[in-house]
Amino acid sequence: MSSIFLANARIVDGTAPEPSAPQGVVIEGERIREVAPGARPPAGATVVDLSGKVLMPGLIDCHVHVVAVEASLARNATLPDSLVMARSIRLLGEMLNRGFTTVRDVGGADHGQVLAAREGLFPTPRLVISGKALSQSGGHCDFRGPFDNTPPRFSRRLGALGRLCDGVAEVRQAAREEIKGGARFIKIMANGGVASPTDPIHFLGFSREEIIASVEEARNAGTYVSAHLYTPEAIRRAVECGVHSLEHCNLITTEVARFAAERGAVAVPTLVTYDKLSSEGEALGIGAEAVAKVDDVRLAGMDSLLRMRDAGLAMAFGTDLLGPMHRHQSEEFVIRGRVLPAQEVIAAATHVAAKLCMMEGQIGTVAPGALADLIVVDGDPLRDLALLTGQGRHMPMIMQGGAWMKRG
DSSP states (O other): OOEEEEEEEEEOOSSSSSOOSOEEEEEETTEEEEEETTOOOOTTOEEEEOTTSEEEEOEEEEEEOTTOOSSOHHHHTTSOHHHHHHHHHHHHHHHHHTTEEEEEEOSSOOHHHHHHHHTTSSOOOEEEEOOSEEEOTTSTTOOOOTTOOOOOOOOOOTTOOEEEOOSHHHHHHHHHHHHHTTOSSEEEEOBOOSSSSSOOTTOBOSOHHHHHHHHHHHHHTTOOEEEEEOSHHHHHHHHHTTOOEEEEOTTOOHHHHHHHHHTTOEEEOOHHHHHHHHHHTGGGTOOHHHHHHHHHHHTTHHHHHHHHHHHTOEEOOOOOOOGGGGGGTTHHHHHHHTTSOHHHHHHHTTHHHHHHTTOBTTBSSOSTTSBOOEEEESSOTTTOGGGGOTTTTTOSEEEETTEEEEEO
8 A cells, every 4th residue: 555654744724723843644545544743654655745834634615516617507507417517527626726625515416426526537526415405486496587487397407506395295305315316415495595586585495394304304314404594583493493504694693693503503604605796796697686685695794704603603614606706715715814713714624614524533634544635735824814725826735535636
């Protein structure tokens, strides 16, 4: 088995406010065998000296749509599967080059893409998927306009981010089918959204009974429900019904954040997407009405971070970008860093994210037994989070599963 020895590795993983003292890191095969100041290279190991650099776990984005190859989700759902797959391969390769070695897809990706990634058919982050997101008619995955009464059908196109289901029986069936198809968790649309035409932000998605049904089906399969949410009423209701992962949360109040924290929920803010939808959305084909809804949530985003932090609500890293806007993925670090300590921002994309992906101890850490998903950074991101931006310009080395994806 081949081995690699990383010498003089100062580790930044979100667990401390300063880089660690220099460590020796022994990698055998796809995993880390040893991390210690006194570690020595095994016989025959390839030795890489990281003096003057920082070693980090591979980054994790917990809110992506890897099949959102167009900014307009309605148009995205009409593209042929072959084109969506080809474009998504490019998007995934770009994410990996930014240092994201794992991404959690919350609506759209299918198990075929997971298998393609696992087989190493193209450079890609690890994929943790929900399959198609579940939405009620008129909800955040319904792109029929107000005068389109075509009966809703489950679109099996790869470019469709979600499927429509109404009533407890349909929700149960949809959740079971997504789990059967390889979903690692279930995603529901439990609030109005920006990109969909007939659901203002304040709309509540699904009845309580429907949400509880999705939670029960997820728990039966040993997993959890993630929900698209903005308003305090929607967030509290979802948590009361057993939802674990709270996506967006821009309008959350301190009281509701405390309640969610007490229940052990995790929030996944996605501030960069609203910034870019506001500035680029209309030019990319997102309707003026949808862009107008953006400011309702964009302007409250920074305050929501402080409320959640003060309430003790765990936050994972997410971006939720669409089409060409994916290039802004790493800017989420800088946006959060305006109000949060760099350590907490990095934690959101490492060990907090790993736990939400149900891969705690396997990714998001530099520790014995973990997968060797690692990035090397020129400089200290705890002092300058912008080092994590620039399309990987400040990352001379990226490793996934013990294999070099980039080595400058």
